[in-house]
Amino acid sequence: MTTKTIIKASGDSVTITMPRSEVHGLCVALKRCPCNAPKSNATQDIRDRLCSGLEKVR
Numbered sequence: 001m002t003t004k005t006i007i008k009a010s011g012d013s014v015t016i017t018m019p020r021s022e023v024h025g026l027c028v029a030l031k032r033c034p035c036n037a038p039k040s041n042a043t044q045d046i047r048d049r050l051c052s053g054l055e056k057v058r
Contacts (some may be wrong), residue, residue, distance in 0.1 A: 021058050027051045 003035060018026070030047040039047075039049040 018056070023054050027054050027058075030054075 003019060005016065005022075008015045008017075030051040032044065032048075
């Protein structure tokens with residue numbers, strides 16, 4: 001069982017390995033913030049796609 005986050009680069013791709021128990025917390029952090037906290041609108045699509053993919057494996 002993985003107990004830490006591992007990030008590996010391979011060519012133009014990046015692989016992130018993390019404990020499944022931390023996936024929900026990451027999704028929460030990536031979600032749109034209803035309080036209008038400062039987050040980049042330019043990267044919202046990336047956050048949405050990453051969260052969507054993570055929710056499929058939860």
